[in-house]
Amino acid sequence: MTLRVDDLRVHYRTLRGEVKAIDGVTFDVGDGEILGLAGESGCGKTTLGKSLIRMDGRMRLAGGAAELDGEELPIGDDHRMNPFRFTKVSIIPQYSMSAMNPTRRIGRMVAELLRSRGRQLDTDELGRRLDLVELPREVLQRYPIELSGGMKQRMVMVISTLLDPSLLIADEITSALDVSTQKAVARTLVEFRDRGFVRSMIFITHDISLTYQIADTIMVMYAGKLAEKAPAGVIVGEPRHPYTRLLISSLPEVGVRYTDRRLAGIPGEPPSLLDPPAGCRFRDRCPLAFDKCAEEPPVVEVEPGHHVACWKA
Amino acid sequence: MRRYFGRKLLVYGLTFLVAVTINWMIPRFMPGDPVQSMLARANVSQPAAVEAMRAHYTNLFGLDLPLWKQYGNFWAALFQGDLGTSIWLFPTPVTDVIMRAVPYTLALLIPAILLSWWAGNRFGAFAARRKWLDNTVLPIGYVLTATPYMWLAILLAWGLGIVAGVFPVSGGYSFAMRPNLSWEFVGDLALHWFLPFVSLFLVAFGGWAIGMRNMIIYELEADYSTYLSSLGAPQRLIRRYAFRNAVLPQITGLALQLGVLVAGALVTEIVFSYPGLGHLILQAIQNQDFFLLQGAFLFIVVGVLAANFIIDVVYVLVDPRTRTGMGGEAA
Amino acid sequence: MTAVPARRHEGLYFAIRNGKLLAGLVVLVPLIVLAVAGPMFVEGDPNAYVGIPASSPSAEHWFGTTMFGQDIFAQFLYGMRVTFVVGLLGGGLAAIIGMVIGFTAGYRGGLVDEVLNMLTNIVLVLPALAVLLIVNAYLGIRSVGVQALFIGLTSWPWAARAIRAQTFSLRSRDFVDLARLSGVRTWKIIVREIAPNMSSYLFMTFILLFGGSILIAASLDFIGLGPSQGVSLGLMLNNAARWSALHLGMWWWFVPPGAGITAIVGALYVTNVGLDEVFNPKLREL
Numbered sequence: 001m002t003l004r005v006d007d008l009r010v011h012y013r014t015l016r017g018e019v020k021a022i023d024g025v026t027f028d029v030g031d032g033e034i035l036g037l038a039g040e041s042g043c044g045k046t047t048l049g050k051s052l053i054r055m056d057g058r059m060r061l062a063g064g065a066a067e068l069d070g071e072e073l074p075i076g077d078d079h080r081m082n083p084f085r086f087t088k089v090s091i092i093p094q095y096s097m098s099a100m101n102p103t104r105r106i107g108r109m110v111a112e113l114l115r116s117r118g119r120q121l122d123t124d125e126l127g128r129r130l131d132l133v134e135l136p137r138e139v140l141q142r143y144p145i146e147l148s149g150g151m152k153q154r155m156v157m158v159i160s161t162l163l164d165p166s167l168l169i170a171d172e173i174t175s176a177l178d179v180s181t182q183k184a185v186a187r188t189l190v191e192f193r194d195r196g197f198v199r200s201m202i203f204i205t206h207d208i209s210l211t212y213q214i215a216d217t218i219m220v221m222y223a224g225k226l227a228e229k230a231p232a233g234v235i236v237g238e239p240r241h242p243y244t245r246l247l248i249s250s251l252p253e254v255g256v257r258y259t260d261r262r263l264a265g266i267p268g269e270p271p272s273l274l275d276p277p278a279g280c281r282f283r284d285r286c287p288l289a290f291d292k293c294a295e296e297p298p299v300v301e302v303e304p305g306h307h308v309a310c311w312k313a
Numbered sequence: 314m315r316r317y318f319g320r321k322l323l324v325y326g327l328t329f330l331v332a333v334t335i336n337w338m339i340p341r342f343m344p345g346d347p348v349q350s351m352l353a354r355a356n357v358s359q360p361a362a363v364e365a366m367r368a369h370y371t372n373l374f375g376l377d378l379p380l381w382k383q384y385g386n387f388w389a390a391l392f393q394g395d396l397g398t399s400i401w402l403f404p405t406p407v408t409d410v411i412m413r414a415v416p417y418t419l420a421l422l423i424p425a426i427l428l429s430w431w432a433g434n435r436f437g438a439f440a441a442r443r444k445w446l447d448n449t450v451l452p453i454g455y456v457l458t459a460t461p462y463m464w465l466a467i468l469l470a471w472g473l474g475i476v477a478g479v480f481p482v483s484g485g486y487s488f489a490m491r492p493n494l495s496w497e498f499v500g501d502l503a504l505h506w507f508l509p510f511v512s513l514f515l516v517a518f519g520g521w522a523i524g525m526r527n528m529i530i531y532e533l534e535a536d537y538s539t540y541l542s543s544l545g546a547p548q549r550l551i552r553r554y555a556f557r558n559a560v561l562p563q564i565t566g567l568a569l570q571l572g573v574l575v576a577g578a579l580v581t582e583i584v585f586s587y588p589g590l591g592h593l594i595l596q597a598i599q600n601q602d603f604f605l606l607q608g609a610f611l612f613i614v615v616g617v618l619a620a621n622f623i624i625d626v627v628y629v630l631v632d633p634r635t636r637t638g639m640g641g642e643a644a
Numbered sequence: 645m646t647a648v649p650a651r652r653h654e655g656l657y658f659a660i661r662n663g664k665l666l667a668g669l670v671v672l673v674p675l676i677v678l679a680v681a682g683p684m685f686v687e688g689d690p691n692a693y694v695g696i697p698a699s700s701p702s703a704e705h706w707f708g709t710t711m712f713g714q715d716i717f718a719q720f721l722y723g724m725r726v727t728f729v730v731g732l733l734g735g736g737l738a739a740i741i742g743m744v745i746g747f748t749a750g751y752r753g754g755l756v757d758e759v760l761n762m763l764t765n766i767v768l769v770l771p772a773l774a775v776l777l778i779v780n781a782y783l784g785i786r787s788v789g790v791q792a793l794f795i796g797l798t799s800w801p802w803a804a805r806a807i808r809a810q811t812f813s814l815r816s817r818d819f820v821d822l823a824r825l826s827g828v829r830t831w832k833i834i835v836r837e838i839a840p841n842m843s844s845y846l847f848m849t850f851i852l853l854f855g856g857s858i859l860i861a862a863s864l865d866f867i868g869l870g871p872s873q874g875v876s877l878g879l880m881l882n883n884a885a886r887w888s889a890l891h892l893g894m895w896w897w898f899v900p901p902g903a904g905i906t907a908i909v910g911a912l913y914v915t916n917v918g919l920d921e922v923f924n925p926k927l928r929e930l
Contacts, residue, residue: 053543056539082545083545085544086544090543090544093539095536095540098535098536099536099537099540101541102537103561103632103633103634112550113541116546143633145634156540324762325769328769331766331770332770332775335775336778339782340782452667456906456910458910459859459906459908459909459911459912460902460905460906461859461862461863461866461881461902463862463866463902464901464905467881467884467890467898467902471895475890476893482890527920569802572770572771573773573859575771576771576860576863579773579863580866594777594867598781598869599868603781606778607778610775610778613771613774614770614774617770617771618769621769
């Protein structure tokens with residue numbers, strides 16, 4: 001196992017109290033596995049991704065633990081986390097377009113970043129990786145503003161994976177791109193995995209059809225909890241959780257980008273995570289809800305590798 | 314880049330045109346006979362001087378000529394460096410009077426501007442996101458930048474000059490001295506220079522420190538900073554990048570503040586009777602010496618335009634985005 | 645992204661907990677009250693000769709008297725009022741010009757933008773005080789209103805530039821497109837869609853212009869180009885300097901007016917930063 005996350009709880013500190021953005025999530029990611037993480041906006045998927053590498057000032061680790069390559073990952077301790085960042089865990093952020101310092105030549109920035117982490121820049125290797133993502137090597141002499149959006153995206157992908165991390169978090173990296181570029185980016189990520197640049201990956205997106213194309217396993221989150229996790233084919237082909245089913249059926253067709261922030265097909269809204277209701281969090285919107293749903297459904301492994309949190313599953 | 318400078322120079326050219334036109338227009342479109350009112354207001358006692366001045370000004374204004382010709386002549390005189398004759402120091406040409414004052418003003422302004430900019434930026438960047446410094450030093454910065462230049466000058470002159478008696482509070486050098494190249498004289502100059510300089514420096518310093526502090530906080534929140542933090546880069550590197558990026562708007566800010574800084578120097582000079590342009594302007598106003606006033610005005614405009622151009626050049630050298638022709642210039 | 649509390653409510657919440665905003669207002673509000681109500685408690689002309697010349701602060705004359713026996717406290721109260729009026733009129737006019745030019749340039753773009761941008765840049769590099777010197781010296785400005793008018797006419801450019809940039813970024817947003825597609829007139833779009841979306845920004849711009857106008861007016865008054873009648877804080881400084889208050893050790897003559905200006909402008913600036921932190925979630929510290 002590369003990554004093992006156990007009962008993770010991450011809260012956001014807000015004025016009205018703590019928002020339980022991740023409320024007890026357990027899962028693991030194997031060697032060479034690409035885990036697709038899907039769900040509506042606000043389900044906690046981005047929070048989950050961030051908390052595995054760097055929590056922002058408002059986030060707080062409320063419980064649980066993470067383990068990477070058999071070693072504890074001190075995700076609640078910003079300082080102790082530093083040695084892991086970039087070398088063991090890395091991220092391709094949502095904001096790739098603006099992730100590079102605008103006033104440094106890219107090559108120099110990369111060299112300075114590496115030096116600050118006590119590494120030397122391996123120019124040949126960097127060049128090979130640029131070739132792989134079809135960026136001319138001259139980009140290193142350029143400023144970020146001279147690159148197109150797609151080029152910046154690929155450059156950031158190369159930078160983030162330069163130290164061959166065990167775990168790469170790709171956070172909504174395709175939402176700003178057009179469909180054909182999305183596919184190219186997705187293919188590149190798979191290639192990175194195949195070539196061993198990254199051992200395993202969490203691919204976060206609200207676009208389940210894109211996830212399906214690259215992920216080995218898909219994990220669907222709802223309101224800060226795990227709803228269902230199964231091999232990609234199973235999630236799309238025979239989902240068990242009613243939420244996953246609605247999510248899949250609301251897709252126009254596989255391959256078409258799904259952008260709506262709130263699900264058009266599912267009436268209602270997710271509950272407030274400030275003070276989430278007891279029991280199943282989906283029950284207010286669930287067509288199958290019954291009395292038992294007032295109790296919280298445990299995550300059950302219904303088949304090997306297929307976990308569902310629903311009484312009806 | 315050529316386009317960038319082309320536009321800048323066009324703006325400066327037009328600005329100069331506007332300034333000269335204002336200068337030309339105001340006395341002519343003032344109600345009444347400008348020569349008459351000028352002579353009436355000028356406190357000149359000798360009748361000979363009055364007659365000489367009347368002839369001079371009537372000729373100079375050329376009021377019997379058509380307007381366009383007057384305007385043309387005005388420009389022609391200007392290019393010969395002829396700004397008219399001072400009334401206050403009749404018959405010294407305005408250009409000479411101004412040239413005598415300019416070194417003093419520059420000696421105050423240039424060090425005050427450069428040092429306050431440098432120190433303010435360093436200090437502001439250092440204070441940002443360091444809670445203790447931020448909360449104690451920042452209010453001082455706000456008070457300083459809100460202080461009218463002349464008031465700080467008055468307070469310093471009173472406190473360090475009159476009460477403590479450490480510094481002289483009037484003039485560019487002691488009355489007893491004659492300008493010469495001796496250490497004694499230079500020391501005396503420096504002693505007279507110090508308080509006006511400190512006064513200008515402090516007010517400007519407050520502004521730069523606050524500007525930099527606010528700017529760098531934005532930069533530390535910027536995406537590239539977050540990305541570097543996510544990759545475990547040390548704060549040192551992140552702050553260095555943030556500083557470099559925050560300095561760029563501060564350079565633009567320097568250009569924007571030039572007018573205010575010059576104004577500050579003028580009133581500071583007045584407080585200390587420092588023999589620069591500010592002092593000159595005060596004398597011109599009190600003696601109704603409009604030629605001198607107009608000359609000083611044009612001089613200030615030209616100086617500010619030149620400084621603006623220098624700042625533009627520096628900006629291009631510092632911001633790679635302007636050099637690569639990809640835009641990014643602040644104007 | 646998760647469960648964001650209502651924005652308005654949140655703004656208020658941060659407003660009453662923001663130290664800078666509170667500190668600014670604690671200084672500013674009493675000064676405004678003083679400037680508005682103060683002169684009512686002072687009988688007669690603040691320039692009248694009412695006491696023994698050059699007397700230091702006492703129970704009778706709180707801030708002492710001038711060389712000529714004028715009551716400095718009375719002058720101070722009237723001067724504060726004038727200072728606020730200049731700030732309000734000058735800053736207000738500059739804000740209006742800046743908004744008109746900024747909105748038009750930013751929204752229209754193209755040639756209109758080019759022309760307005762050129763105009764803005766010209767006025768921007770023209771040193772305002774120097775222009776005001778010439779204008780005031782020749783025209784002999786006598787009233788506070790005219791002084792404020794000229795200050796407003798010269799100090800708008802940076803505001804116009806900033807508003808233009810903001811408008812530019814709002815112009816292509818969905819809600820503006822929607823309004824445009826549904827045939828709403830340009831000015832209505834600007835007033836109804838664009839301006840409200842940057843209202844906090846506009847307000848902060850106004851505050852800065854307000855403070856700037858006060859400082860320019862004080863400088864002009866100090867040089868001797870202020871309103872010749874009446875009283876202002878800058879004029880008080882001018883008189884103090886002219887009649888050698890410094891050398892005579894009459895600190896009570898020059899300390900109050902400068903302190904008044906500094907307090908007003910400083911409080912405005914601090915309030916402005918406080919507002920910035922309230923409006924801009926990124927700057928908040930939890």
